[in-house]
Amino acid sequence: MSARWLPxxxxxxxxxxxxxxxxxxxxxxxxxxFYERYESATAMMYNTVEHDVGTSVEVLDRLPAPERxxxxxxxxxxxxxxxxxxxxxxxxxxxxxxxxxxxRIAMEVGPDFQVHADAIPNSPVHRYQVHxxxxxxxxxxxxxxxxxxxxxxxxxxxxALQLLLLLACTxxxxxxxxxxxTRLANAVExxxxxxxxxxxxxKGPIExxxxxxxxxxxxxxxxxxxxxxxxxxxxxxxxxQTPITRMRLRAEALEEGEGKQKILGDLHAMxxxxxxxxxxxxxxxxxxxxxxxxxxxxxxxxxxxxxxDMGRAVSLAETVSGAxxxxxxxxxxxxxxxxxxxxxxxxxxxVSAWRHANGTLCIAVSDxxxxxxxxxxxxxxxxxxxxxxxxxxxxxxAGLGLAIAAQLxxxxxxxxxxxxxxxxxxxxxxxxx
Amino acid sequence: xxxxDHILVxxxxxxxxxxxxxxxxxxxxxxxxxxxxxxxxxQLDTSAFDLIVLDIMMPGDDGLVLCRTLRGGxxxxxxxxxxxxxxxETDRIIxxxxxxxxxxxxxxxxxxLLARIKSVIRRTRMLxxxxxxxxxxxxxxxxxxxxxxxxxxxxxxxxxxxxLSGAEFRLLRVFLDxxxxxxxxxxxxxxxxxxxxxxxxxxxxxxxxxxxxxxxDDAKEQSYIKTVRSEGYVFSMPITVHGNxx
Numbered sequence: 001m002s003a004r005w006l007p008x009x010x011x012x013x014x015x016x017x018x019x020x021x022x023x024x025x026x027x028x029x030x031x032x033x034f035y036e037r038y039e040s041a042t043a044m045m046y047n048t049v050e051h052d053v054g055t056s057v058e059v060l061d062r063l064p065a066p067e068r069x070x071x072x073x074x075x076x077x078x079x080x081x082x083x084x085x086x087x088x089x090x091x092x093x094x095x096x097x098x099x100x101x102x103x104r105i106a107m108e109v110g111p112d113f114q115v116h117a118d119a120i121p122n123s124p125v126h127r128y129q130v131h132x133x134x135x136x137x138x139x140x141x142x143x144x145x146x147x148x149x150x151x152x153x154x155x156x157x158x159x160a161l162q163l164l165l166l167l168a169c170t171x172x173x174x175x176x177x178x179x180x181x182t183r184l185a186n187a188v189e190x191x192x193x194x195x196x197x198x199x200x201x202x203k204g205p206i207e208x209x210x211x212x213x214x215x216x217x218x219x220x221x222x223x224x225x226x227x228x229x230x231x232x233x234x235x236x237x238x239x240x241q242t243p244i245t246r247m248r249l250r251a252e253a254l255e256e257g258e259g260k261q262k263i264l265g266d267l268h269a270m271x272x273x274x275x276x277x278x279x280x281x282x283x284x285x286x287x288x289x290x291x292x293x294x295x296x297x298x299x300x301x302x303x304x305x306x307x308x309d310m311g312r313a314v315s316l317a318e319t320v321s322g323a324x325x326x327x328x329x330x331x332x333x334x335x336x337x338x339x340x341x342x343x344x345x346x347x348x349x350x351v352s353a354w355r356h357a358n359g360t361l362c363i364a365v366s367d368x369x370x371x372x373x374x375x376x377x378x379x380x381x382x383x384x385x386x387x388x389x390x391x392x393x394x395x396x397x398a399g400l401g402l403a404i405a406a407q408l409x410x411x412x413x414x415x416x417x418x419x420x421x422x423x424x425x426x427x428x429x430x431x432x433x
Numbered sequence: 434x435x436x437x438d439h440i441l442v443x444x445x446x447x448x449x450x451x452x453x454x455x456x457x458x459x460x461x462x463x464x465x466x467x468x469x470x471x472x473x474x475x476q477l478d479t480s481a482f483d484l485i486v487l488d489i490m491m492p493g494d495d496g497l498v499l500c501r502t503l504r505g506g507x508x509x510x511x512x513x514x515x516x517x518x519x520x521x522e523t524d525r526i527i528x529x530x531x532x533x534x535x536x537x538x539x540x541x542x543x544x545x546l547l548a549r550i551k552s553v554i555r556r557t558r559m560l561x562x563x564x565x566x567x568x569x570x571x572x573x574x575x576x577x578x579x580x581x582x583x584x585x586x587x588x589x590x591x592x593x594x595x596x597l598s599g600a601e602f603r604l605l606r607v608f609l610d611x612x613x614x615x616x617x618x619x620x621x622x623x624x625x626x627x628x629x630x631x632x633x634x635x636x637x638x639x640x641x642x643x644x645x646x647x648x649x650d651d652a653k654e655q656s657y658i659k660t661v662r663s664e665g666y667v668f669s670m671p672i673t674v675h676g677n678x679x
């Protein structure tokens with residue numbers, strides 16, 4: 001719903017809004033200041049000019065003609081001066097303000113001096129002249145250039161400084177407001193699947209502290225929830241182990257036959273489910289394993305050789321040299337599950353590893369099995385999800401193998417992706433940064 | 434025909450105990466049962482056993498404690514197979530560190546247990562206890578390598594872990610247990626038989642060459658494993674044993 005032209009980040013938006021508001025306010029008050037100053041200055045000038053001019057004209061009138069030029073300099077002001085003479089020819093005055101001024105002057109000096117005024121049309125600035133005729137008959141001209149006192153030279157610098165101050169304050173305010181948000185986002189991001197990320201600092205402004213407290217409480221709740229889940233799964237499966245063992249022994253004591261095989265088969269399935277269930281629950285905590293420096297090539301070879309020694313068609317196509325920091329047990333479990341899966345559905349597995357330019361270590365397990373329909377490719381990573389077409393009870397296991405692999409990969413800070421291969425089959429790629 | 438092996442099954446769960454006992458008896462073993470640690474030690478004092486099947490989860494002294502006590506006492510030579518309820522890497526490592534020879538995870542199939550028992554007994558026969566100098570050592574050094582026997586991997590001089598496949602580890606372990614002794618291919622094959630991997634069609638020669646690659650041992654120089662023509666192989670690098678606190 002937000003406008004297109006607004007910048008994307010909240011910080012820049014806030015910055016823009018606050019800055020625009022402040023600048024506008026600043027500009028308005030500046031304009032007001034100028035207007036007021038102009039008004040008062042002109043008012044002052046108009047209130048005093050007629051008296052000054054009246055006095056000056058009286059003075060000049062009374063002075064003997066030869067002495068007058070000496071006085072001219074002393075009688076002139078910033079915006080007018082006296083000229084002994086008729087001045088320049090001009091046009092009719094049009095400005096209301098000048099007419100008003102001339103009118104006042106005429107009133108002040110009285111009708112004796114035959115006041116009349118002209119605008120000077122070709123002057124670069126607004127300018128007019130008021131003509132008098134003194135009692136001795138000589139002409140006197142008042143040359144008026146109305147203008148306000150110029151602004152001080154330092155004013156632009158002060159303005160610039162003010163602007164800088166505004167920029168800085170706005171920046172600080174925006175940062176103050178948005179930094180906690182960024183921190184919160186980072187905290188949420190760093191939250192691991194088993195919610196054992198670092199607690200947020202519960203300080204700062206009230207709202208920020210509140211958010212941090214709420215976040216920590218949420219993290220705590222998730223952690224407790226996960227712990228409980230793990231505990232329940234672990235307890236159930238643990239308590240099932242003894243009865244299943246007993247039933248197994250009892251079944252073994254039965255006479256050979258179809259019934260015995262069926263019971264043993266069911267027991268096997270139960271056992272598998274129990275084991276996988278615990279492993280899945282535990283896999284969220286895979287990140288707690290200490291990373292070790294390990295020779296990746298030797299690791300992959302040992303893994304593949306173990307499968308080969310068990311008579312499975314597992315091969316190593318492409319490998320990497322050198323060591324990497326890895327959580328070995330978790331990675332072994334992840335790859336084991338992927339290879340088991342590939343062997344189960346594809347008959348064979350091909351392992352390859354490579355390093356990305358950015359240092360990411362990728363390990364892929366590929367098969368030539370039926371692959372996974374596109375719509376299901378994300379869902380098969382969910383626990384207990386089975387592809388109905390190929391994964392019925394007989395071949396399917398508990399439906400936890402890939403879920404464990406995916407969760408464990410996430411727990412160790414990696415990423416598991418499934419993709420159908422060209423020419424059939426599935427590739428599961430583990431990327432470890 | 435050999436004499437019949439005598440197994441002692443220690444488990445507090447009556448039904449599992451009797452079930453295991455019956456199954457093992459049916460499969461031609463002589464079996465006794467004990468309900469707890471005290472019972473176990475009492476029986477050990479009166480008769481000789483070839484192997485103890487020990488449950489970890491027991492009231493009182495649990496299997497791990499008993500295992501350690503056994504290994505520290507006069508019955509240290511009796512092989513032990515642990516019954517563990519947790520399929521956890523750490524449990525396995527602790528169990529093996531405590532001196533167990535193998536373990537079976539509950540719920541186990543009796544067939545699996547029997548296979549382990551036989552495999553452990555066979556291994557023990559091949560390696561007379563007095564020759565197993567590296568038995569309880571945690572860390573074995575040789576050349577530029579160290580072998581972590583609990584975690585089952587190699588460490589190089591920079592502490593980088595070099596993982597071993599199960600068969601590679603077992604073969605290396607056999608070599609390290611019998612340094613400077615020529616071992617025939619038959620002996621090696623028998624001793625290297627693992628719990629999961631059955632090396633029926635994999636020749637020992639291939640395994641040795643893999644292990645050489647892993648140790649970065651030049652096939653020409655052969656500074657670790659030497660080929661003895663028409664006899665077998667010998668591990669020729671001196672070995673240093675580090676105790677459990679190393």
